[in-house]
Amino acid sequence: xxxxTMLPGSTVTDSPTSSRxxxxxxxxxxxxxxxxxxxxxxxxxxxxxxxxxxxGPSAVLDRMADACREMLARVPKRATVLGLGIAAPSPIDPxxxxxxxxxxxxxxxxxxxxDEMADRLRIPVLVGNDANFAALGEWRFGAGRGHGDLIFLTxxxxxxxxxxxxxxxxxxxxxxxxxxGHTVIQVDGPLCGCGKRGCLEAFASGTAIRREALQRRVxxxxxxxxxxxxxxxxxxxxxxxxxxxxxxxxMRDAGRYAGIGIANLVHIFDPDVVVVxxxxxHSGPHWWETLxxxxxxxxxxxxxxxxxxxxxxxxxxxxxxxxxxAMLDPTAAGA
Amino acid sequence: xxxxTMLPGSTVTDSPTSSRxxxxxxxxxxxxxxxxxxxxxxxxxxxxxxxxxxxGPSAVLDRMADACREMLARVPKRATVLGLGIAAPSPIDPxxxxxxxxxxxxxxxxxxxxDEMADRLRIPVLVGNDANFAALGEWRFGAGRGHGDLIFLTxxxxxxxxxxxxxxxxxxxxxxxxxxGHTVIQVDGPLCGCGKRGCLEAFASGTAIRREALQRRVxxxxxxxxxxxxxxxxxxxxxxxxxxxxxxxxMRDAGRYAGIGIANLVHIFDPDVVVVxxxxxHSGPHWWETLxxxxxxxxxxxxxxxxxxxxxxxxxxxxxxxxxxAMLDPTAAGA
Numbered sequence: 140x141x142x143x144t145m146l147p148g149s150t151v152t153d154s155p156t157s158s159r160x161x162x163x164x165x166x167x168x169x170x171x172x173x174x175x176x177x178x179x180x181x182x183x184x185x186x187x188x189x190x191x192x193x194x195g196p197s198a199v200l201d202r203m204a205d206a207c208r209e210m211l212a213r214v215p216k217r218a219t220v221l222g223l224g225i226a227a228p229s230p231i232d233p234x235x236x237x238x239x240x241x242x243x244x245x246x247x248x249x250x251x252x253x254d255e256m257a258d259r260l261r262i263p264v265l266v267g268n269d270a271n272f273a274a275l276g277e278w279r280f281g282a283g284r285g286h287g288d289l290i291f292l293t294x295x296x297x298x299x300x301x302x303x304x305x306x307x308x309x310x311x312x313x314x315x316x317x318x319x320g321h322t323v324i325q326v327d328g329p330l331c332g333c334g335k336r337g338c339l340e341a342f343a344s345g346t347a348i349r350r351e352a353l354q355r356r357v358x359x360x361x362x363x364x365x366x367x368x369x370x371x372x373x374x375x376x377x378x379x380x381x382x383x384x385x386x387x388x389x390m391r392d393a394g395r396y397a398g399i400g401i402a403n404l405v406h407i408f409d410p411d412v413v414v415v416x417x418x419x420x421h422s423g424p425h426w427w428e429t430l431x432x433x434x435x436x437x438x439x440x441x442x443x444x445x446x447x448x449x450x451x452x453x454x455x456x457x458x459x460x461x462x463x464x465a466m467l468d469p470t471a472a473g474a
Numbered sequence: 475x476x477x478x479t480m481l482p483g484s485t486v487t488d489s490p491t492s493s494r495x496x497x498x499x500x501x502x503x504x505x506x507x508x509x510x511x512x513x514x515x516x517x518x519x520x521x522x523x524x525x526x527x528x529x530g531p532s533a534v535l536d537r538m539a540d541a542c543r544e545m546l547a548r549v550p551k552r553a554t555v556l557g558l559g560i561a562a563p564s565p566i567d568p569x570x571x572x573x574x575x576x577x578x579x580x581x582x583x584x585x586x587x588x589d590e591m592a593d594r595l596r597i598p599v600l601v602g603n604d605a606n607f608a609a610l611g612e613w614r615f616g617a618g619r620g621h622g623d624l625i626f627l628t629x630x631x632x633x634x635x636x637x638x639x640x641x642x643x644x645x646x647x648x649x650x651x652x653x654x655g656h657t658v659i660q661v662d663g664p665l666c667g668c669g670k671r672g673c674l675e676a677f678a679s680g681t682a683i684r685r686e687a688l689q690r691r692v693x694x695x696x697x698x699x700x701x702x703x704x705x706x707x708x709x710x711x712x713x714x715x716x717x718x719x720x721x722x723x724x725m726r727d728a729g730r731y732a733g734i735g736i737a738n739l740v741h742i743f744d745p746d747v748v749v750v751x752x753x754x755x756h757s758g759p760h761w762w763e764t765l766x767x768x769x770x771x772x773x774x775x776x777x778x779x780x781x782x783x784x785x786x787x788x789x790x791x792x793x794x795x796x797x798x799x800a801m802l803d804p805t806a807a808g809a
Binding site for chain 2: 305319333408437441445
């Protein structure tokens with residue numbers, strides 16, 4: 140357990156703990172993490188346990204509840220706990236609080252996550268999809284602070300997204316809004332993990348970078364990408380940074396496609412800020428500059444004044460800050 | 475001027491006029507139309523004048539005000555006029571009430587439409603983009619009634635769209651949200667009227683149908699499409715209905731692409747209803763059935779329960795009913 144950490148950009152004060160806090164949790168396939176977060180966004184304390192999905196949903200829920208209780212015991216004396224927010228790596232119905240299916244946790248199909256946790260902890264619980272909550276977290280506490288209309292995209296193994304419009308998270312009829320990774324940018328294009336063809340994810344994800352690298356290095360015997368038996372997108376980026384021409388081209392292509400995906404969303408949402416996160420977004424200027432150029436080329440002029448495309452600020456804690464933002468303002472979270 | 479007309483689906487009653495009405499107007503390149511609409515959606519009276527854009531913005535605004543005054547004089551005695559809503563064929567900043575540029579009305583660049591009309595009429599005025607207001611109109615009075623999350627698309631010369639999420643119109647930072655016609659569905663695809671390549675509009679609009687017909691009929695000397703010197707999309711549809719194989723293929727292609735565009739939006743918004751209007755949408759089953767099949771093929775399963783794709787109900791009056799819906803609930807209109 141770490142000591143108090145500061146939100147990027149917040150100011151250190153020696154004032155006593157503010158009176159309202161939330162528990163904010165991020166459920167992943169490998170770890171369940173939970174923290175105490177103040178209204179201001181100050182993270183007071185945190186705890187992480189292995190998820191151990193192989194034990195089955197009921198045992199995992201019990202372990203999660205135990206971890207939350209440990210945090211509840213550490214809430215400062217003068218503070219009120221508003222409730223628990225949980226970001227889950229799954230499509231979720233935020234109104235009913237039900238996880239449809241978590242692909243990385245065995246047996247998690249139609250789990251009433253909200254009610255199961257509320258029964259165990261006897262505090263209000265609010266759950267949501269991790270990419271959607273991440274959008275809310277970056278909007279309230281991160282790179283999107285002060286903006287009204289935010290698009291959040293995460294480029295990693297897949298491509299996730301979330302949208303805040305007029306101060307509210309877009310959740311949709313089944314709670315499934317925000318899957319921009321599965322919008323088609325190339326009819327009859329390459330096969331995507333979802334079974335469709337030509338999705339943004341099939342062009343701009345880490346998975347796509349790896350697939351293209353494996354296919355195209357065959358024609359570039361000089362490429363340093365041949366040094367890797369089990370090539371990853373991170374390896375491609377590392378070789379791009381070392382100047383390998385094929386790796387550079389692959390990263391630029393991915394950046395160009397990411398920019399096309401972003402431009403599509405700009406024409407739909409007309410945001411004032413686009414926040415870009417995920418592992419691929421930690422790439423060098425060859426990826427970022429191509430992305431920015433691609434957006435400039437694709438976005439009609441009227442949309443450009445004031446439009447900013449910025450890196451995500453909350454890093455690995457985006458799920459936690461997203462859960463905190465949701466629990467602090469359930470209406471904005473669409474719950 | 476016509477007598478009272480009924481909203482499709484509403485019930486004829488002999489009750490007296492309800493106490494709250496709005497003036498609802500639709501500004502087009504050729505006509506300015508204004509009507510008196512009750513809260514219930516009943517249209518009490520209407521008036522249309524030629525726009526006469528060649529006279530210049532100031533004269534057009536005067537003429538519009540005169541037409542509105544004529545309607546105001548005909549408002550039933552016991553009714554209160556809440557204000558005037560105007561749908562304009564242009565990108566608009568709904569918060570400031572300013573028309574950025576109306577492509578079909580000469581000299582309409584940065585016109586403060588809201589304030590100009592409010593000064594002339596001394597009643598509250600609210601303005602918005604016609605496709606966005608159309609979405610609001612179909613949601614409140616038309617095919618989207620009773621649904622929470624609506625996507626509206628119009629397939630005609632171009633492809634327009636508007637989105638209602640959680641009971642509010644999506645307007646965006648500059649008021650430019652909802653241009654799904656200019657999202658790319660084919661990287662490096664055919665040139666669009668906007669200057670970009672591969673936009674949905676370049677595949678699914680009447681303009682695209684005409685372009686493809688002119689290109690492809692060269693290879694089909696038997697096609698009845700050769701009968702037309704100045705071929706239009708409506709001619710292609712007419713020949714498809716008569717069974718011309720090329721015309722049928724062209725309409726099915728357009729329907730398939732429309733479905734791909736709709737599926738992309740379903741993954742972003744997770745709506746419960748998609749309302750489809752515009753001239754192309756009056757095509758026969760070869761277009762509609764291909765569109766529906768295309769959506770089914772492209773939309774991931776979780777989004778499908780309860781999802782309906784339905785024809786627009788308000789026809790040529792969609793702008794008027796949209797303006798009425800906006801003026802009746804300015805918050806929902808994003809003003």
